[in-house]
Amino acid sequence: xxxxxxxxxxxxxxxxxxxxxxxxxxxxxxxxxxxxxxxxxxxxxxxxxxxxxxxxxxxxxxxxxxxxxxxxx
Amino acid sequence: xxxxxxxxxxxxxxxxxxxxxxxxxxxxxxxxxxxxxxxxxxxxxxxxxxxxxxxxxxxxxxxxxxxxxxxxxxxxxxxxxxxxxxxxxxxxxxxxxxxxxxxxxxxxxxxxxxxxxxxxxxxxxxxxxxxxxxxxxxxxxxxxx
Numbered sequence: 001x002x003x004x005x006x007x008x009x010x011x012x013x014x015x016x017x018x019x020x021x022x023x024x025x026x027x028x029x030x031x032x033x034x035x036x037x038x039x040x041x042x043x044x045x046x047x048x049x050x051x052x053x054x055x056x057x058x059x060x061x062x063x064x065x066x067x068x069x070x071x072x073x
Numbered sequence: 074x075x076x077x078x079x080x081x082x083x084x085x086x087x088x089x090x091x092x093x094x095x096x097x098x099x100x101x102x103x104x105x106x107x108x109x110x111x112x113x114x115x116x117x118x119x120x121x122x123x124x125x126x127x128x129x130x131x132x133x134x135x136x137x138x139x140x141x142x143x144x145x146x147x148x149x150x151x152x153x154x155x156x157x158x159x160x161x162x163x164x165x166x167x168x169x170x171x172x173x174x175x176x177x178x179x180x181x182x183x184x185x186x187x188x189x190x191x192x193x194x195x196x197x198x199x200x201x202x203x204x205x206x207x208x209x210x211x212x213x214x215x216x217x218x
Contacts, residue, residue: 024148025149025150026084028210029150032150032209037209038150
């Protein structure tokens with residue numbers, strides 16, 4: 001899932017470690033979210049949204065709808 | 074917004090784990106050496122040897138419980154990586170135990186001591202964790218601290 005976490009963090013001049021401290025998670029977790037390797041849980045997504053005073057949709061981009069498995073008949 | 078001054082949970086979990094792991098392993102080694110010496114010198118009677126043999130296992134149980142607590146204290150992403158590695162470790166050791174067990178039953182291969190299950194699990198788990206962490210972009214000691 002794409003997100004704007006890196007941009008929002010850079011705007012505040014925070015390192016990944018600083019953001020991790022603020023969210024009570026590790027630097028590795030921040031890195032994994034920023035690079036799209038890990039999608040945070042709903043509680044963590046809310047925590048991120050609250051910290052940046054944005055809505056979840058403002059930070060996390062909804063992935064495009066997949067057509068796989070749809071009945072084309 | 075209030076800034077919490079608590080230490081990073083992952084680092085805290087790692088410290089707590091090491092505080093338990095190092096003494097548990099030291100006591101395990103000391104107890105193994107002590108029991109081996111006593112066994113060689115025939116200083117312990119047979120019934121007592123049964124009881125004393127369990128002592129090193131107590132430290133292994135403490136270590137396993139410490140590892141469970143460590144995983145429980147990690148944040149959600151690192152916890153996911155650990156759980157994946159544990160699943161690989163469990164699956165790997167069960168597959169090996171099943172294959173070897175069948176070979177013992179059906180093909181008369183020599184019996185392996187059951188003792189090797191824990192080190193075998195930790196070996197597979199460790200290898201799996203290195204690969205899983207690397208694939209998830211977690212590098213070096215950063216994976217643990």
